[in-house]
Amino acid sequence: MVGQVLDGRYRVDARIAVGGMATVYRALDTRLDRVLALKVMHPALAVDGAFVERFIREAKSVARLAHPNVVQVFDQGTDGSYVYLAMEYVAGCTLRDVLRDRGALQPRAALDILEPVLAALGAAHRAGFVHRDMKPENVLIGDDGRVKVADFGLVRSVDTVTSTTGAVLGTVSYLAPEQIEQPGTADARVDVYACGVVLYEMLTGEKPHDGDSPAVVLYKHLHEDVPPPSAVVPGLAYELDELVASATARSPQIRPYDAVALLAQARETRAGLSPDQLDAMPPQALSAQHSNSDDRTSVIPRSLNIQRPLPVNGDEPQADFNRTSRLQTPPPPPPSHRPRTSRRPRGPMMIVAAVLLVLGLGVGVWYINSGQFTQVPPLLSKTEAQARDRLEDAGLDVGKVERAYSDTVKRGTVISTDPGTGARIRHNDSVKLVISQGPETVKVPDIEGYPLAKARTELKESGLQPGMVKREFNDDVTRGSVLSADPGTGTEVRSGSAITLIVSKGSPVDVPDVTGEDPADARAELEEAGLKVKIASARVNSEFDAGQVAQQSLTEGKQAAEGDTVTLTLSKGPEMIEVPDVVGDSVDDAKSQLEAAGFExxxxxxxLGLFGDTVKKQSVEGGETAPKGSTITITIR
Known part of the structure; x- marks a missing residue:
């Protein structure tokens, strides 16, 4: 779909992701000139009317959920076979990307992500929504550090990845037991359970339950508790174990009742942790951040009581590794007549030599692996001068500098680098910079007087999009030709902007009133005025005789453009209704009954009837029929 314009408004620029239910694209709203995310349902699912109806209904509900940590829904619509949502575009990455790149996170970072997620879910829970599919893929982390939850309340396509049964919604690694046992009855506590699993994954770098198939994982959710994170990462505070255990209790009655309650627990847990506990570095993070070989070695936990293997005969255990071996003194040599030469003890010298050798090897390995390398610092959205300073501080040179247009990156700041941020690079190597020139601008071409089709082609060739069409009467410009553009000719606008076209309707024509006429006469009168005529297939009851013109789409007194079509609806004749019998009734009662039936x-x-109040006679007897709207005369005596 890249390059297409949906609904005459959303230009698809790039594909972001593909899921089981839809494909997400980065798009430009040509009407408001803003970048957004466009989620387009797979056409195979769009033929399911019930599925589409629920998709639209829940999208409308989420659009009313205004929260800073929720990805907003701006618009929903259809274009042919495409059903789409226009949503907020978050430039950044998902929590899954972070976990894939970094593994386990520090407790402080994990809580910094968990708390805004719970705030978003809490707002949804209090508004009556349940997410049903919380997982790291649906947690977006913007380049500015903001955390947002995506895909609120939207139904998932049920397949082998998301579930094992058509009644279960969600991803198997994050399903609560009750979602498996009682599909369709999930409440806010299923989101609480999923958040507990996500927290476990952030603290440990791995999922609590794994298996060779989805069925194995589902079985473990039903029959095994989520283990404490400290079992995988020793040294984690027990308060974090308790928080995970509370959120992932297999019985929903034991869990916090919604995300607001879990958020309160998470904040209480944070308050009870010391700075050292919050900043505890996961083992793989420590090893990745330190280049000193001694630091790397010290990260590996060493046992203080590791036994040597038993000898082959298995009779006696050898000495422990942690005990210092003592050099056994050999028996004194037999007496010799040669003179003895004094020897200096060699043990300390050998130890010093061994230490120097190890240090030399360590330094050599460090230099080969890390000493001659550095990492490309983060430069995105920095000015060119700031980027140069950062590269210089990192011991790197500025390589080729290119400039490119960008609708989203501020003019004069870095769009991208080569190598990218965090890449391993040798000292004094160069880094290529791509600097934003801001959005590409073009001038609106002169299309006045062009036929509409030709004007649209000219705009597209100029890098612009034909936008809304407004029509106005004009005596000088031919019908269907362009009067002007908005913005006007020569105005500089962003490439891809939508241009409104004002098109001539030609000279105005006065529409004659042809109701009550025969169709042939009415047609001749309208065509003589420069209008086209169409006869509607349906007929209506009216005061006019059957076959005469009862209604016309453009009425007398209104102006139309020459060549416009007037639709004529013919009469079936007046509607005949039964006349009530009002003889003997009072005048007021008689009038009320007759008028309620549709008569004058x-x-x-x-x-004789000047002072009377009783109906003695009626012009159409009760029980007979008369045209609706006709007049019934009552005689009063």
Whole structure:
């Protein structure tokens, strides 16, 4: 779909991700000139009316959920076979990307991500929504550090990845037991359970339950508790174990009742942790951050009581590794007549030599692996001068500098680097910079007087998009030709912007009233005025005789453009309705009954009925039929 314009408004620029239910694209709203994410349902699912109806209904509900940590829904629509959502575009990455790149996170970082997620879910829970599919893929982390939850309340396509049964929604690694046992009855506590699993994964770098198939994972969710994170990462505070255990209790009655309650527990847990506990570095993070070989070695936990293997005969255990071996003194040599030469003890010298050798090897390995390398510092969104300073501080040179247009990156700041941020690079190597020139601008071409089709082609060739069409009467410009553009000719606008076209409707024409006429006469009169005529297939009851013109789409007094079409609806004749019998009734009651039936009422009092109040006669007897709207005369005596 890249390059297409959906609904005449959303230009698809790039594909971001593909899921089981939809594909997500980066797109430009050509009407408001802003970048957004466009989620387009797979056409195979769009034929399911019930699925589409729920998709739209829940999208409308989420659009009303205004929260800073929720990915907002701006618009929903259809274009042919495409059903789409227009959503907030978050430039950054997902929590899954972070876990894949970094593994386990520090407790402080894990809580910094968990708390805004729970705040978003809490707002949804209090508004009556349940997410049902919380997982790291649905947690977005923007380049500015903001955390947002995506895919609120939207139904998932059920397949082998998301579940094992058509009644279960969600991803198997994060399903609560009750979602498996009682599909369709999930409440806010299923999101609490999934958040507990996500927290475990952030603290340990791995999922609590794994298996060779989804069925194995589902079985473990039902029959095994989530283990404490400290079992995988020794040294984690027990308060974090308790927080995970509370959120992932297999019985929903034991869990916090919604995300708001879990958020309160998470904040209480944070308050009870010391700075050292919050900043405890996971083992793989420590080894990745330190280049000193001694530091790397010290990270590996060493046992203080590791036994040597038993000898082959298995009779006696050898001495422990942690005990210092003592050099056994050999028996004194037999007496010799040669003179003895004094020897200096060699033990300390050998130890010093061994230490120097190890240090030399360590330094050599460090230099080969790390000493001659550095990492490309983060430069995105920095000015060119700031980027140069950062590269210089990192011991790197600025390589080729290119400039490119960008709709999203501020003019004069870095769009990208080669190698990218965090890449391993030798000292004094160069880094290529791509600097934003801001959005590409083009001038609106002169299309006044062009036929509409040609004007649209000219705009597209100029890098612009034809936008809304407005039509106005004009005596000088031919019908269907462009009067002007908005913005006007020569105005500089962003490439891809939508241009409004004002198109001539030609000279105005006065529309004659042809109701009550025969169709042939009505057609001739309208065509003589420069209008086209169409006869509607359906007919209506009216005051006019059957076959005469009962209604016209453009009425007398309104102006139309020459060549416009007037649709004529013919009459079936008046509607015949039964007349109520009002003889003997009072005048007021008689009038009320007749008018309620759809008749006009005329009173005939004569000289004798000036002071009377009783109906003695009616022009159409009760029980007979008369045209609706006709007049019934009542005689009063």
């Amino acid at each position: 009422v005329d009173e005939d009092r004569g000289l």
